[in-house]
Amino acid sequence: MAKQINVALIGNPNTGKSSVFNILTGLNQKVGNYPGITVEKKQGTCQLERNLKAHIIDLPGTYSLNASSLDENVVIELLLNKKDKDYPDVAVVIADIENLKRNLLLFTQIKDLRIPTILAINMADRMKRKAISLNIKELEEKLGTKIVLLSSRKKTGIETLKSLISNYNSLSLTPCIKSSKIAPEYFERLQKTFPNQDLYKLWLVVTQDVNFGKLNRKKINGIQPFQTESITNLKRLQQKETIARYQFINDTLKKTLSIDSKNAKDLRSRFDKILTHKFWGYVIFFSILLLIFQAIFDWSTYPMDFIDNSFTLLSEWLKINLPPGVFSNLIAEGIIPGLGGIVIFIPQIAFLFLFISILEESGYMSRVVFLMDRIMRRFGLSGKSVVPLVSGTACAIPAIMATRNIENWKERLITILVTPFITCAARLPVYLIIISLVIPEGRVLGIISLQGLTLLILYGLGFAAAIIAAYTLDKYLHVKSKSFFVIEMPNYKLPLLKNVGITVLEKTKSFVFGAGKIILAISIILWVMGSYGPGDFNQAEEIVLQQTKQQNLSQEELAIKLSSFKLENSYIGIVGKFIEPAVKPLGYDWKIGIALISSFAAREVFIGTLATMYSVGNDEVETIKERMAAEINPSNGAPLFNLASGISLLLFYAFAMQCMSTLAIVKRETNSWKWPLWQLLSMTALAYIVALAAYQILK
Amino acid sequence: MLSIASLEIGQRAVIKDFSVDVVPLKLLEMGCLPGNEVTLLQEAPFKDPLYLTINGSHLAIRKEMACKIEIELING
Numbered sequence: 032m033a034k035q036i037n038v039a040l041i042g043n044p045n046t047g048k049s050s051v052f053n054i055l056t057g058l059n060q061k062v063g064n065y066p067g068i069t070v071e072k073k074q075g076t077c078q079l080e081r082n083l084k085a086h087i088i089d090l091p092g093t094y095s096l097n098a099s100s101l102d103e104n105v106v107i108e109l110l111l112n113k114k115d116k117d118y119p120d121v122a123v124v125i126a127d128i129e130n131l132k133r134n135l136l137l138f139t140q141i142k143d144l145r146i147p148t149i150l151a152i153n154m155a156d157r158m159k160r161k162a163i164s165l166n167i168k169e170l171e172e173k174l175g176t177k178i179v180l181l182s183s184r185k186k187t188g189i190e191t192l193k194s195l196i197s198n199y200n201s202l203s204l205t206p207c208i209k210s211s212k213i214a215p216e217y218f219e220r221l222q223k224t225f226p227n228q229d230l231y232k233l234w235l236v237v238t239q240d241v242n243f244g245k246l247n248r249k250k251i252n253g254i255q256p257f258q259t260e261s262i263t264n265l266k267r268l269q270q271k272e273t274i275a276r277y278q279f280i281n282d283t284l285k286k287t288l289s290i291d292s293k294n295a296k297d298l299r300s301r302f303d304k305i306l307t308h309k310f311w312g313y314v315i316f317f318s319i320l321l322l323i324f325q326a327i328f329d330w331s332t333y334p335m336d337f338i339d340n341s342f343t344l345l346s347e348w349l350k351i352n353l354p355p356g357v358f359s360n361l362i363a364e365g366i367i368p369g370l371g372g373i374v375i376f377i378p379q380i381a382f383l384f385l386f387i388s389i390l391e392e393s394g395y396m397s398r399v400v401f402l403m404d405r406i407m408r409r410f411g412l413s414g415k416s417v418v419p420l421v422s423g424t425a426c427a428i429p430a431i432m433a434t435r436n437i438e439n440w441k442e443r444l445i446t447i448l449v450t451p452f453i454t455c456a457a458r459l460p461v462y463l464i465i466i467s468l469v470i471p472e473g474r475v476l477g478i479i480s481l482q483g484l485t486l487l488i489l490y491g492l493g494f495a496a497a498i499i500a501a502y503t504l505d506k507y508l509h510v511k512s513k514s515f516f517v518i519e520m521p522n523y524k525l526p527l528l529k530n531v532g533i534t535v536l537e538k539t540k541s542f543v544f545g546a547g548k549i550i551l552a553i554s555i556i557l558w559v560m561g562s563y564g565p566g567d568f569n570q571a572e573e574i575v576l577q578q579t580k581q582q583n584l585s586q587e588e589l590a591i592k593l594s595s596f597k598l599e600n601s602y603i604g605i606v607g608k609f610i611e612p613a614v615k616p617l618g619y620d621w622k623i624g625i626a627l628i629s630s631f632a633a634r635e636v637f638i639g640t641l642a643t644m645y646s647v648g649n650d651e652v653e654t655i656k657e658r659m660a661a662e663i664n665p666s667n668g669a670p671l672f673n674l675a676s677g678i679s680l681l682l683f684y685a686f687a688m689q690c691m692s693t694l695a696i697v698k699r700e701t702n703s704w705k706w707p708l709w710q711l712l713s714m715t716a717l718a719y720i721v722a723l724a725a726y727q728i729l730k
Numbered sequence: 731m732l733s734i735a736s737l738e739i740g741q742r743a744v745i746k747d748f749s750v751d752v753v754p755l756k757l758l759e760m761g762c763l764p765g766n767e768v769t770l771l772q773e774a775p776f777k778d779p780l781y782l783t784i785n786g787s788h789l790a791i792r793k794e795m796a797c798k799i800e801i802e803l804i805n806g
Contacts, residue, residue: 133786303772401774516791517789518790
């Protein structure tokens with residue numbers, strides 16, 4: 032019978048761990064979340080031998096087992112819990128040949144937990160260029176393990192790694208360092224209290240919370256916190272441990288590793304001279320930002336137009352070819368237009384994640400952090416806020432999750448709070464359609480298109496709002512936090528096509544399916560609410576006939592009258608009329624009001640909602656834009672989407688907190704309802720006031 | 731006191747000492763330990779943050795932290 036073993040991939044960030052994972056598992060992988068937290072859980076399977084399969088987990092990158100963030104904590108939680116169904120039979124520590132010394136720190140810690148551990152040294156293809164030589168045999172002896180030289184880029188060493196994993200039973204379990212050596216007296220006491228437990232494991236459990244407070248976790252294996260030492264003393268002991276480990280590593284490497292620095296080629300420093308240059312560094316960074324925006328706003332319009340037209344055709348085709356009935360109407364008028372509203376911005380999301388993953392994979396993102404830190408700090412942010420703020424142009428959810436590596440809690444909190452101001456991809460379709468309706472097509476000075484300029488201003492507005500809010504929060508928010516900042520500057524790497532491809536695919540998929548489910552549900556609800564109603568709705572035909580008796584209307588005009596009467600008296604019409612007084616001062620009708628409310632599920636629902644409402648009872652198939660342009664404001668007979676109401680709507684979308692998923696993530700990441708509620712109220716109030724002012728001035 | 735913050739670009743030094751209470755564990759884990767060599771590679775405007783190699787690791791820290799880590803210059 033085929034046997035399956037658990038394999039954990041562990042390693043420092045930037046060691047190519049994910050590349051190794053991708054090679055081992057190919058597309059047999061799935062990305063989910065750890066239960067209850069938003070840390071990404073990547074797992075997959077790999078056939079090792081004919082009868083042996085490996086279940087591989089790619090654990091979050093960490094520098095040691097002394098967790099200081101939620102992501103790092105996942106690693107230690109798994110390694111300490113033998114009962115976990117994912118508890119590894121064997122651990123593979125991925126190390127980078129150029130940072131072997133530092134990478135071995137984590138290796139020795141895992142080895143000391145008496146888990147069979149293989150050392151996989153990655154980027155071995157760089158050894159020659161860097162003039163590094165390694166005595167593998169001796170190193171294996173000293174560390175008591177098996178070593179494989181890998182190159183995830185050249186795909187070498189993978190078969191050796193697989194066979195080492197298959198033979199994990201033969202690995203030695205002797206620890207590298209006797210943990211009692213760190214602090215003999217303390218460890219003696221620890222052992223006396225828990226005679227049956229492994230000492231190093233006990234030590235990790237005791238110190239787990241020292242650097243990382245905020246988590247209520249279940250007790251592992253019934254071990255109660257052993258608080259006989261003050262936090263300060265425990266910290267000292269942790270430092271002693273680190274120093275002891277480095278001593279061991281230095282001794283080990285002195286005899287086995289040699290670097291001929293005269294013959295080493297150093298590409299990194301040459302690149303860094305330009306990319307982190309005081310002037311050119313910034314020029315290059317802003318050029319890259321411009322390129323990204325160019326891709327999102329210009330290049331992606333072609334696939335987007337194609338998608339829009341395809342959905343219109345599909346809807347038309349379904350109307351003709353499906354047997355008439357309620358169910359067909361639901362599909363053609365409710366579901367398809369709703370789905371079209373989300374599928375349409377797959378190109379933009381994909382472009383954004385493409386660029387972000389290239390920037391991260393290449394190692395350039397760290398340089399941006401370095402360049403921007405000082406400037407961002409003036410606004411209460413950190414250099415590391417740049418990544419969330421740039422990712423925020425795709426979606427606030429991954430962006431807020433990306434704030435985790437900001438060490439300073441106040442800087443992190445401010446980043447979380449202001450990120451939703453950044454124009455996310457979900458606002459984009461709303462912007463695009465409204466701009467194309469209300470902003471004329473002309474050009475400024477004959478070059479810059481007015482519509483493009485408006486879009487650029489809206490993006491600038493979002494960014495300005497984020498910066499101003501951050502500055503204000505920094506002044507008035509009093510949060511205790513220790514200031515600390517460290518970032519690794521990894522070697523430059525040519526991004527691997529496979530890694531980038533998988534990232535783009537995964538992120539786009541989860542975005543589309545996540546939002547897609549909500550949009551589908553809302554489209555169905557809206558369609559049902561728009562197609563049924565109480566009282567007058569059911570006698571609609573008689574009432575309309577009565578009203579229009581004298582007018583001598585044609586069949587077609589009568590049909591339009593009837594459908595608009597039906598919509599107004601449906602359930603959705605009743606709700607819409609109820610909220611109309613609130614949105615009327617902003618220049619909207621009740622249909623837009625409904626769309627605004629349904630936007631709280633996800634902003635992009637706006638278009639789907641209007642598309643659904645305008646197509647209920649309307650048999651003519653047009654594109655969404657055509658339907659919107661045809662809407663007339665009943666109070667003055669002018670088009671509903673005019674300059675004043677359009678600008679007001681754009682501003683409302685720019686500032687309002689309209690995304691339940693973001694609120695949920697903020698709640699999780701800040702561990703309190705206070706911050707998401709604060710965001711919801713203050714941002715939405717700001718949006719309402721600004722939109723109101725704009726409409727009243729422009730009308 | 732000579733600290734990492736007083737290094738010039740390209741200058742090498744050895745880390746002498748620092749108070750264990752101000753330097754976080756994470757920095758130690760990345761190789762910032764007494765006796766290890768440190769070189770200043772680049773500095774951002776206003777000398778903050780500083781881009782260093784410590785013990786073979788390439789990393790950037792803020793001036794504020796760099797001020798707290800005492801060093802001794804290596805001649806030549």
